[in-house]
Amino acid sequence: MKLVLYNNYRLGILRDDRVLDVSSAVADLKMSNRTRLMPAVIAQWDKLRGPIERASQGLTGVPLSSVRLRAPDPRPPKLLACFGNYKEFTQRERLPQDMFLKSPESVIGDGDTVELPPHQATIFHHEAELGVVIGRRSKDLPPTREALDAVFGYTCFVDVSGRGLGRPGQASRMGKSFDTFGPMGPCILTADEVPDPNKLQVRLWVNGELRQDYNTDDMEYTVPEVLAFASHYMTLVPGDFICCGTNHQGLGPLQDGDRAEMEIQGIGRFRFSVQDSLKRTWAREIDREMAQRVRGG
Amino acid sequence: MKLVTYDDFKPGLLVGDRVVDITPALGGLGPLDWDEAIPAIIANYQKLQPELERLSRSGGDVPLASVRLRAPNPRPAKILCAVANYLELGARPKPPIDFFFKSPEGVIGDSDTVVLPRAEASIFHHEAELAVVIGKECRKVSAAQAMDYVFGYTAFIDVSGRNLGRVQASTFFGKSFDTFAPMGPCIATADEIPDPHKLQVRLWVDGQLRQDYNTDDMGNPIPDLIEWASGYMTLNPGDMIATGTNHQGLGALQDGDRVEMEIERIGRFTVRVQDPLKRSWPKGVDEALAARMRGETQPAR
Structure with missing residues (x-):
């Protein structure tokens, strides 16, 4: 099932490029804030899955192009990111595992705009990543397939x-x-x-140019190993979000006016644009120096 | 006012050594989960204040000793920690501002237990810090305006596992274990603190005074920290900014330790430490780290 949030953060199912309104199935969830809806739905998924499926039956829905999609997990309770975590198409020994926290305030959705701040960064890069949405409260998961039972879904x-x-x-x-x-x-x-989150093709285009194009089978630490590491540090809760790192071969700058698209096989594609009030410019191409440096370890 | 949570995270006011239940004042805020009450009270504080003041005088209270105090801000949406932001008693120049995020899942309160993980850290340190609680949504505020967005202050320990992960990567992830964010005993509202840059911060382990410094040694003051953080991201009611620690006095936390922390005008709280692996480190102040922090501009991780 493909779950979406759209318009005023209504819950929908995405099926064949049409959005089916299943919000009636979750009307009993009293939310002080719409951004808390998805974690609440996930926490009660065993109970809600049936009603959500039934609510979708017989619906023809509306075309995807007629709604405003929102980020499907717009304010994750925690947003965790892997440090590095790809072999960069090499056969090298894997590097020590590490993670960091990213602001949950940073999340935007399809059709939204990345706004570059005036800060004097040397460059702003895109890093396309597989995102894992946590399904249930978990601590000390094993680094094996069983850990995937804690996953609600992927984006x-x-x-x-x-x-x-x-x-x-x-x-x-x-x-x-x-x-x-x-x-x-x-x-x-x-x-x-x-069936296997470590066999998914990830792609990102900027202005139609294919930049990142890699498979999640190149991860240093697989999704179960990432889950084990994170849940050794902290309790994971429904709606927590883990991004699994990126393969840096294909990273490039984001700059004013760019239109980016990202796709993962089976999940789908979304789009965003980039705005920079300072109109800075970088070479509109893959950052080969960065790719080389990261390949070298 | 001194805002607390207690028992099943019920919000209250600390008045002397008594706790006043303030749930009667909160009906208008609608149904709130345990983790939503404090941010909602903070966001609506101006409206609620007269009724809270009335309740605090009404005598509908219970002795502090009869309740289980909890963390006063049990689930902040964001905990931002300033990276090594003290002058170490004047030994180092003012550092450029930087931050990292700490897991909000790590928050514990008075009389709770810091549980050391099995991860092979070289040491686990206590870092006693003054923490700021944000009162109003803000984005890109200037230092001149920043104090208008402060709701209050609390005492916070940034428990830190060292030398984990990719040591040069500055991920600070060794600070994000569950139970690694003790805070208490209350949030003292900003009007209770005439000058947050003149507060004595103290931390004891098993009765031995370890950290004892004044916030006047802070490198980048609170308005500058808020300006910087809000230049990166929107800050919301209940978000926390820990202002950094003075490393002169840091020491190991280990199994069986009893830790007390106090900031003047805010109060004192206690946590215990448990280590299922029963590792041991020298007790007392980590003088090597203290010397390194006096002599170098590279912060410890």
């Missing part, structure tokens, strides 16, 4: 990254936490439809 995520900020000699992760630096979409594909 596309771009970890927009401002480089060269922070203190001299000490890289800062805060350049990834500007508002609008977390585009996500188009839907959450439920885990039952993803």
Whole structure:
């Protein structure tokens, strides 16, 4: 099932490019804030799945193009990101595992705009990533397939990254936490439809040029290993979001006027644009220096 | 006023050594989950204040000793921590501002327990800090306006596992274990604190005074921290900014430790430490770290 939020954060199912309104099935969930709806639906999924499926029966829905899609997990309770985590198409030994937290305030959805801040970053990169949405409260998951039972579903995520900020000699992760630096979409594909999250093709285009094109089988630490690591540190709760890192071969700048599209096989494709009030420019192409440096470890 | 939560995260006011239930004042806020009450009270504080003041005088209260105090801000949407933001008693120049995020899942309160994970950290340190609680949504505020967005202050320990993960990567993830964010005993509203840059911060382990510094040693003051953070992202009611620690006095936390922290005008709270692996480190102040922090501009991780 492909779950979406659309218009005023209504719950819908995406089927064959049509959106079916299933909000009647979750009308009893009293929300003080619409952005809390998806975590609440996920937390009660065992109870709600049947009613949601029944609510969709017989509906023809409306064309996807006629609604305003929202990020499917618009304010995750926690937004965790893997540090590195790809082998970069090499056969190298894997590097130590690490993660960091990104601002949950950064999330935007399909059709939204990444706004580059006036801060003097050396560059703003796109990092297309597989996003994992947590389904149930979990601590100390095993690094094996069983960990996938804690996953609710998967989505596309771009970890927009401002480089060269922070203190001299000490890289800062805060350049990834500007508002609008977390585009996500188009839907959450439920885990039952993803036989192996480490066999998915990830692609990102900027202005029609294919930049990133890699398979999640290149991950250093697989999705279960990522879940094990994160849940050793902290309790994961429904709606928590983990982005699994990116393969840097294909990263490039985001700049004013860019139109980016990201797709993961089976999940779908979403779009966002980029605005920079300072109109800075970078070479509109893959950052080969960065790719080379990361390949070197 | 001193805002607390207690028992099943019921919001209350701390008046002397008594706790006043303020749920009667909150009916107009609609149904709230346990983690929504404090941000909602903060967001609606101006409207609620007369009724809260009336309740605090009405005597509908119970002794503090008879309740289980909880963290006063049990689930902030964001916890931002300033990276090494103290002058270390004047030994180092003012550092450029930087932050990292700490997991809000880590929050615990008075009389709770810090549980050390099995991860092979080189040491687990206590970092006693003054934390700011944001009162109103803000984005891109100037330092001159920033204090208008402060709701109050609390005492916060940034528990820190060192030398985990990719050591050079500055992910600060070793600070995000569950139970690694003790805070208490209350949020003192901003009007209770005449000058947040003149507060004595103290932390004891098993009765031994370890950290004892004044917030006048802070490198970048609170208005500058808020300006910086809100230049990156929208801050919302209940978001927390921990202002950094003075590393002179840091020491190991280990199994069986009893930790007390106090900030003047805010109050004192206590947590215990448990380590299922029963590792041990030298007790007392980590003098090597203290010397390194005095002599270098590179913060410890």
